Amino acid sequence: MEKASFVTFSKNVFIPVTNICRNRCGYCGFRREPGQPGARLMKPAEVISILKNGVRAGCTEVLFTFGEYAEEMPGYNLMLDEIGYSSTLDYLLFLCETAIETGILPHTNAGVMTRSELEALKPLNASMGLMLESTASLEAHKDCPGKIPERRLETIREAGKLQIPYTSGLLIGIGESREDRIESLEAITSLHREYGHIQEVIIQNFAPKPGTPMESFPEPTVEEMMDAVVLARHVLPSDVSVQVAPNLIDPKALIGKGVTDLGGISPLTIDWINPEAEWPDVRDLQKKLGDIPLRERLPVYPQYVKRGWYSERIGSLIERLSDNEGYRKQPAIENAEDLEK
Numbered sequence: 618m619e620k621a622s623f624v625t626f627s628k629n630v631f632i633p634v635t636n637i638c639r640n641r642c643g644y645c646g647f648r649r650e651p652g653q654p655g656a657r658l659m660k661p662a663e664v665i666s667i668l669k670n671g672v673r674a675g676c677t678e679v680l681f682t683f684g685e686y687a688e689e690m691p692g693y694n695l696m697l698d699e700i701g702y703s704s705t706l707d708y709l710l711f712l713c714e715t716a717i718e719t720g721i722l723p724h725t726n727a728g729v730m731t732r733s734e735l736e737a738l739k740p741l742n743a744s745m746g747l748m749l750e751s752t753a754s755l756e757a758h759k760d761c762p763g764k765i766p767e768r769r770l771e772t773i774r775e776a777g778k779l780q781i782p783y784t785s786g787l788l789i790g791i792g793e794s795r796e797d798r799i800e801s802l803e804a805i806t807s808l809h810r811e812y813g814h815i816q817e818v819i820i821q822n823f824a825p826k827p828g829t830p831m832e833s834f835p836e837p838t839v840e841e842m843m844d845a846v847v848l849a850r851h852v853l854p855s856d857v858s859v860q861v862a863p864n865l866i867d868p869k870a871l872i873g874k875g876v877t878d879l880g881g882i883s884p885l886t887i888d889w890i891n892p893e894a895e896w897p898d899v900r901d902l903q904k905k906l907g908d909i910p911l912r913e914r915l916p917v918y919p920q921y922v923k924r925g926w927y928s929e930r931i932g933s934l935i936e937r938l939s940d941n942e943g944y945r946k947q948p949a950i951e952n953a954e955d956l957e958k
C-alpha cells in the first residue's frame with residue numbers, strides 16, 4: 618500500500634450532554650439511569666464554559682454526545698425540566714446555536730434518529746454521526762432497541778437523503794465475526810454509493826470497562842485491528858476516510874494499513890466514553906509519526922466544504938475556519954515545522 622502523504626485529525630471538545638440512555642450495551646461504562654450515582658444532564662452554563670475554552674484553545678469542533686432517547690427513562694424528564702427544557706432535541710438545538718455563536722462547529726452523535734430530528738439538526742451541524750457498530754445481532758446488544766442494525770442503517774440512510782456529511786464506524790471485538798465486519802463495511806459502502814455522504818468510518822477497538830457485563834471479554838489483538846483496517850480500506854470507496862482513535866490504539870502501524878484519519882483529539886476534555894484513555898498531545902503524536910505529517914481538518918471534510926454541503930447558518934463560520942483546500946486554516950503541518958524551531 619502507498620504511504621499516506623498525510624493523516625488528518627480535528628481539534629475538538631467532547632461534551633457528554635447526558636449519560637442517561639435507554640440501551641444497555643454489554644460493554645458500556647458510560648450509561649447511567651436517573652438517580653444512579655454519576656447520572657447527569659449537563660447544565661447550559663457548564664456547556665457554555667467548555668465551548669468558550671474550546672474556542673480559546675483553537676478547537677473547531679464540539680462533539681455533542683448523548684445516551685440514546687433518554688426521555689424513555691423514568692425520571693429524565695424531571696432532569697430536563699430543572700434546566701428549563703421539555704425535550705432533549707430542543708436543548709440540543711439551543712446548544713448547537715450557542716456553539717455556532719461562540720465560534721465552534723457542532724458535530725452531533727445522539728444515537729438513532731428520525732428524519733424530522735435529523736432535519737431539525739442539519740442546519741446547525743457541520744457533520745453528524747452514528748456508529749453502525751455491526752450488522753450482526755449480538756449478545757452485547759441484547760436489551761438495546763437502538764442497536765437493531767436495520768434501525769441504525771435507516772438513520773444513516775436518512776442522513777444521506779438529507780445530504781448530511783456523516784461519520785459511521787464499526788466496533789471491533791464485541792462478538793462479531795470477520796464476515797460480519799465485511800458485511801457491515803459493505804452496508805455502509807452501499808449507502809455511500811447511493812447518497813455520497815459518508816466522510817469517514819471509524820474502526821474502533823473494543824476496550825473492556827470494569828463493572829460491565831463484558832469486563833472480562835478479550836480485547837481485539839493488534840493483528841485483528843490491522844486486518845479490520847485492511848478490510849475497511851479494501852471495501853470502502855477511496856473517498857471515505859478510515860479512522861482509528863489514537864487514545865485507544867497506537868496508530869502508527871495502522872496508518873501503513875490504510876488509516877488516513879485520527880478523529881477528534883481534544884486538548885481540553887477527556888474521552889467520556891473511554892475515560893481511562895488519555896488523548897495524545899498533538900505535538901507528541903506528530904513526533905511519534907515521524908515523517909507522516911498530521912494535517913488539521915474541520916469536523917466537515919474538505920470535499921463537503923468544497924461541495925457546499927452546509928447551511929447558511931454555519932456557512933460563514935466554516936468559511937472563516939477553512940483554507941482554500943477545505944482543511945483547517947493554519948494547518949498542523951506548520952505546527953510540525955514549529956517543533957523544529
Ligand code: SF4
Nearest residue numbers: 638640641642645648
Ligand atoms: S454504548 Fe451508548 S447506546 Fe450503548 S448503553 Fe452506552 S450510552 Fe447507551
